[in-house]
Amino acid sequence: MAIPVGIVGFRGYSGLELQRILERHPHVEPVLLEHRHDAAEGARPRGARPVRRVNCAPGPIVEAGIPLVFLATPQEVSLELTPALIEAGLKVVDLSGAFRLRTEENYTRWYKEPHGQGALMAEAVYGLPEFYRDKVPAARLLSNPGCYPTAASLALRPLVAAGLVDRQAGVVCDAKSGVSGAGRKPSLRTHFCEVSENFLAYSVLEHRHVPEVLMNSGLREAEFSFTAQLIPIHRGILETIYFRLSRPASAADIVACYESAYSGEPFVRVYDPGKFPDVHGVARTNFCDLGASVSGNRAVVVSVIDNLVKGAAGQAVQNMNLMLGFAETEGLL
């Protein structure tokens, strides 16, 4: 029998993606947790299977037999809701940035606002299973990684660990994201006529996802230049990462480094040296695809994910699978 799991923020793009993934999952049933002003629904065909709804409060959630709640909410809402949910004995998978940065100080520096839940943040497990898999099953509070950091960290951590990166020359990560990354709340920035036939850099050297990449890769802030840009597509992130090699190495060496680091990983795929992945290849999948080229001591790596799947809802379900004891890939292949 399917286990009910809750979704707060089910009308945002991450929440909608969670619904789509969980509806195909063999062991769980998505339940919509109604919270304040959820946006109005569009028309649906008659006879569409109704989805269960429960009031978003610890009592009703526990009564409904729900063991785990996804928060697909802005960080201020996650900060507000999480303590009571944890208190009630529920497992929480938070897709926002509320609990990713370990210390209140670090959070306040990047998010420009107070935090106030330092103990919970310290306890939270950062859910990038390819790096921290052993900590996930026992987590009460799972902090799901940001979309940009997922792609950048999977590309950078093995190379930095192998000492291939000349850290003094610095690492550049030029990131491009589809518009769903900006959320579903309407704004001039996401208006079709402003996005279509356009391209722009919206965050240069100061994106709040930077500290996550530093935590995961081991790079220092002064070594890492990051720019976030908006592509006129719905979903997908492509990051072009540039660095200098610290010792002679070929594209094949970089590919070999990835294959060794991700041997057996179901969701990381590597391309032949000099070949590169594109957004179409990962759209609507939980894969992160990697490719590399080298010329002299200059190296370029391309990392691609679907920002709504491996960058949000898919990775959240991957974490849920580990937390509830299912196979890690269940519902994701």
Next chain:
Amino acid sequence: MAIPVGIVGFRGYSGLELQRILERHPHVEPVLLEHRHDAAEGARPRGARPVRRVNCAPGPIVEAGIPLVFLATPQEVSLELTPALIEAGLKVVDLSGAFRLRTEENYTRWYKEPHGQGALMAEAVYGLPEFYRDKVPAARLLSNPGCYPTAASLALRPLVAAGLVDRQAGVVCDAKSGVSGAGRKPSLRTHFCEVSENFLAYSVLEHRHVPEVLMNSGLREAEFSFTAQLIPIHRGILETIYFRLSRPASAADIVACYESAYSGEPFVRVYDPGKFPDVHGVARTNFCDLGASVSGNRAVVVSVIDNLVKGAAGQAVQNMNLMLGFAETEGLL
């Protein structure tokens, strides 16, 4: 009375853009020079003003009183046509890469094919007026710059000249182009369904536009990492350029460097420090827009042009204006 000027390759995107610009130009009249298998035309409204056509051979061109010919053709066609046109006393503005690289050796290294017109290449004037304006009026053969190098060179040359760039750490240019940059000849790469909702790197560390940037900026090849990527838009190039500062400087210092270098230039515009241009701001214009940010010793510059205008047809008309003695901005503002 309008002076007739010829266009070879009038059905490609650069050729079509030349027609559009020249039809509004007060002093010249575009004449289509028919060459081999020009693609079939689509339907046009009745009564549309007919455009003059002349056979693409030196005799008929001279007879038609045409003093200047634009070659909006692939480099192999430009190589084939140019000698006879020059011989016949015509001025040539070549939009291809045929005559940009100064030596046959350099050409063969990047274009992977023989050249055979070394003397003409040595004579050709590289038409980036912001840098080489004084050589343009007397040119017989004007080599119009590539689209990527136009944006990159305008961004880099003043900073390198001012000694602001730490060349040892290297410069990264992450370039993104609209699909018209790939030409009008149909291919799977430009099929709507392959481009739409996609994003990919199609040339990593080996694009044939790289040597032009080196020539213009003064950087050495080992100091410059370049990647070209395809955005699902029709027109526009945005380049995100990363470097380390060689001495303490702010974004305002970079902006000041640009304002000094481009003071009085009609087609280069600079944004306030920390503000960045986008593709919409330059679409269908001959402008190059520049913006800059700095954090510590990490600097980022964004350079934007319309690849079909400042990156091709507009710059070609800017050069034509100088070659025929018109005001440089005629027909371009």
Next chain:
Amino acid sequence: MAIPVGIVGFRGYSGLELQRILERHPHVEPVLLEHRHDAAEGARPRGARPVRRVNCAPGPIVEAGIPLVFLATPQEVSLELTPALIEAGLKVVDLSGAFRLRTEENYTRWYKEPHGQGALMAEAVYGLPEFYRDKVPAARLLSNPGCYPTAASLALRPLVAAGLVDRQAGVVCDAKSGVSGAGRKPSLRTHFCEVSENFLAYSVLEHRHVPEVLMNSGLREAEFSFTAQLIPIHRGILETIYFRLSRPASAADIVACYESAYSGEPFVRVYDPGKFPDVHGVARTNFCDLGASVSGNRAVVVSVIDNLVKGAAGQAVQNMNLMLGFAETEGLL
């Protein structure tokens, strides 16, 4: 010396288009009339030519020597502002639907709200110059036509007048519009991710533009079926119009009917029988392009305009030209 003309609603898509057209107009200078909460501006390059601004009230407008004001505002704002502007002796070109429908009763039926300015509405001249040119120059209040009705009326009126349409079988107008037609105010309906890769009918058989088509074409409501649909493009309207012929006629006969009706018209173009215009052919122009096919007694006509130009700002300038005594095409070719 340029005559100053005012624009209220200069941040909407029609207002922005008015600015672009008027900046190239040889005889007038656009002045921005500031009204309440105009949306925040984006970044602009340094040194961009400042546009004059005046407070949107009759006194300051008159003092600034402005003889004519464009209202690129929602109909409720136009209803509120117009009486005082007219009172102050200003000419008004209203781009909203506020004064198009002749009677308050008709207005209230289609706009579902009271009007309250019946006398002004009765006086207003409906500015489709191809049909009502002689009334435009003397207008105090010019009501600029809707975008859908412009394309539909130019296609239908000559055919109905010539008795070619079997009115009993009914006329179908299947209309498709770019997203700028929905306005610049952000909403879920215009969010890039909702529009891209989508297509939908948003108004079926009940659009408030219907009564304008009836007025212009002479058709009765029961004879006319209209559906409005959203295409994932920025600008452009294409209407596919179906009817039965009331007597034997060919596509060439329909084309001849159009050529006779629009002989000498600078902004209506006709295609050869069986050939059809597309959106690219009219984008950023003030043209309306028409094409026709016939099979047996079934006829299809396609009418295309740029919704922001011939469907809004361009037609408004065409009317202004007539009202201020300039050549009708000034600034529009």
Next chain:
Amino acid sequence: MAIPVGIVGFRGYSGLELQRILERHPHVEPVLLEHRHDAAEGARPRGARPVRRVNCAPGPIVEAGIPLVFLATPQEVSLELTPALIEAGLKVVDLSGAFRLRTEENYTRWYKEPHGQGALMAEAVYGLPEFYRDKVPAARLLSNPGCYPTAASLALRPLVAAGLVDRQAGVVCDAKSGVSGAGRKPSLRTHFCEVSENFLAYSVLEHRHVPEVLMNSGLREAEFSFTAQLIPIHRGILETIYFRLSRPASAADIVACYESAYSGEPFVRVYDPGKFPDVHGVARTNFCDLGASVSGNRAVVVSVIDNLVKGAAGQAVQNMNLMLGFAETEGLL
């Protein structure tokens, strides 16, 4: 154990879609049948599961234990390959138009070319299961319906059968399709820059899909006006269908007619009266969604499918399921 089924034309959009669907199907395994000049493959990640390949000839196919072959090929290739495959005892599901029109005469009229396989065409079962389900299981040669006719026939047949349509006034079907409907072979018509920001009618009153709609709906040619148009999206068909009611009826009556006709059908969904489906609602699904509105005796119905799924590969798998004895929805929900 999975049954191998063959795909000819596996590089076209229908062939690629067949692969995607069949890879998730629990009872079959797709085998690629290599035929002449299949287009070159793009890069793929290392370690991607290899797909079995077999030479496209009856001998090797039979030897591989394949009982059924999909032809995702142009009609001339289907005409060439089918006889030998049938001869060899294989079941054939043909996605082209080769065998849909029952008589050679009819075929030649619409496809402007000879046929030559009249007996096979007469035997072929037209695979629209919602109408002809009982004939599908025993078919040797299954002719999969066209994309436009699938959407139009599902919308029209029940209404015509119920006598709701005033046939004398005529029925209009204004059809819009995503670009994948034009095939994967590159052409100027499918070039990104020609499609993006454009919209056009490419076939007016003479599309070769018309005779299928007539066969399925019972309408006569003189009663049916059809136009096909290209939307700048990858996948999806939306048809807006207009007719006059032959007797008083409401939108609710039309909806009731559909619900009665499609009661128990897994792939047809109906919207509430006055509500309409969009392309997003059916993308990547095998659903056909229907909505209706009425005003007086004027009725409008909107029918939406994914042209690559219910309009091609999905419906082909639906037919395969019936032919091989699986549940009809297997692999499709």
